[in-house]
Amino acid sequence: MALWKHLVQAASAITLAAAFTSVASAQETVNIGYTGPLSGGAALYGKNTLVGLEMAAKEINEAGGFEVGGKKYKFNIVALDDKYSPSEAAVNAKRLKSQNNTPMVFTPHSGGAFAIQAFNEQDNFILGAYTSVPNMTERGNKLTLRIPPSFAGYVQPFINVEMKAFGKKLAMAGGDHDYAKAWAQLFGPAWKQAGGEIVAENPMSYNKDTDFYSGVSRVLAANPDVLFVGGASEPTALVAKQARELGFKGGFVVMDQAKLDEMAAVVGGMDMLEGSVGVLPLIYDKRPGTEAFIAKFKKLYDRNPGTEASYHYSTLNAVSEAMKLAGTVSDPKAIHAKLSEAYGKLPPERNPARITSVDDRGGTNANIVVGMVKNGKVETIEAASLGQ
Incomplete structure (x- = not known):
């Protein structure tokens, strides 16, 4: 009887200790x-x-x-x-x-x-x-x-890279969703303040359309040096591809919603993105x-x-x-x-x-770094070196 009582007390103590351990564990998460x-x-x-x-x-x-x-x-x-x-x-x-x-x-x-x-x-x-x-x-x-x-930290580095490489005439061909509008409202005035000219503006429905022929044709008619593009990676890549197929030889400013490596996967490599500047894909950060x-x-x-x-x-x-x-x-x-x-x-x-x-x-x-596509490869550029 005494042994049974001792075992019951010991079991109770173990159960109580387990309960306290469980509470302590919960408190430590x-x-x-x-x-x-x-x-x-x-x-x-x-x-x-x-x-x-x-x-x-x-x-x-x-x-x-x-x-x-x-x-x-x-x-x-x-x-x-x-x-x-x-x-x-x-x-x-x-x-x-x-x-x-x-x-x-x-x-x-x-x-x-x-x-x-x-x-x-x-x-x-x-x-x-x-x-x-x-x-x-x-x-x-x-x-x-x-x-x-x-x-906002990307705006000036992007401008410095593209204006130096391609020229001062910019066409705005980004998306028409709120995020793209916010980018355009900041980027357009900054481009002009840097001495550039906006020769065309035609926002497009990146989230709905898959055929960008008419929209891209409209902005290319103004003979820009640089295109501002941007939405999700896939439609942004299709816009760039359409521009190349229509003979555009200039550069692309790619807003940060799109990623250069994801765009390259859509168009079969970096060749069509030559001269693009965007956020540096993580895999290229050394x-x-x-x-x-x-x-x-x-x-x-x-x-x-x-x-x-x-x-x-x-x-x-x-x-x-x-x-x-x-x-x-x-x-x-x-x-x-x-x-x-x-x-x-x-x-x-x-x-x-x-x-x-x-x-x-x-x-x-x-410490912002940007990526620019040169000779089919992504080159890393420190934003500070561009006079951000």
């Missing part, structure tokens, strides 16, 4: 939210952004987590599908905060980010917005992190930290990473450092205040996006 397109036409883009967070979390967790206030913590990425819908992104963000107590929620589209900005300060979580739209951080939201640098990231990514996923993955990988690493510096995993304001310092402390292998700091409005700064 930090949930990080993600809402993005994981189904539908933009699913590949959404998965390319999510994988950067998952890769960083996996590395941090397998290294034993990170220590804050004497406790070890690990990350758990909680991802929800919003099908690229701003309203769905807002609903998901609310759910991630209320059900998973996430101090930060990432979203890879400006529509979703703007929708979430309506309440993230009130609900007390950091919005990790993957968009380069400048006014994302000009609205006074104190808990927003704009992950990529503003696309800086040590970035090369190490590409190698690790290819080993894990058997494919090349995109820019989206590198920016999210860098940012979750910075979030872990910011939590250490702030001494908290649960106070978004304190964590946000330490993000700039955190990025600056990351070694190159944990910061392949090369983000250097965060400005006082929540926008990142980075």
Whole structure:
């Protein structure tokens, strides 16, 4: 009888200890939210952004987590599908905060980010917005992190490259969607301020059309030296191809939504993109930290990473450092205040996006490099060398 009583007490103690261990384990896990397109036409883009967070979390967790206030913590990425819908992104963000107590929620589209900005300060979580739209951080939201640098940083380097190589006559043939309009509103005046001339303007429906013959013919009739193009990679490539088939010999300014390597895959190589300037594809970035990231990514996923993955990988690493510096995993304001310092402390292998700091409005700064297609290959150009 005494032995039975002892066994029952021991079992109870083990059960109680397991319960406490389970609670302690839950307390040592930090949930990080993600809402993005994981189904539908933009699913590949959404998965390319999510994988950067998952890769960083996996590395941090397998290294034993990170220590804050004497406790070890690990990350758990909680991802929800919003099908690229701003309203769905807002609903998901609310759910991630209320059900998973996430101090930060990432979203890879400006529509979703703007929708979430309506309440993230009130609900007390950091919005990790993957968009380069400048006014994302000009609205006074104190808990927003704009992950990529503003696309404004590309404007002057692009102008310097193309104007020097091809001439001063520009035709505007970008998309007619909001993001392309924002680019055009900034790029056109800057081109003229640099001494150039805009000889034609004809925005096109990159998201709907597949035949760009009439639109491209219209702008080429003005005999431009340079074409401004841009939307998603596939239609942008088709616009460039149509221009070449119509005899255009000049250069292309490719806004950052399109990627030179993805465009080349559509048109069968870089030859048709000769003279194009755009964001440097990650696979051509030979800086040590970035090369190490590409190698690790290819080993894990058997494919090349995109820019989206590198920016999210860098940012979750910075979030872990910011939590250490702030001494908290649960106070978004304190964590946000330490993000700039955190990025600056990351070694190159944990910061392949090369983000250097965060400005006082929540926008990142980075060492921008651009890519130009020369002789069928992508050449890397430091933006600073162009007098940005």
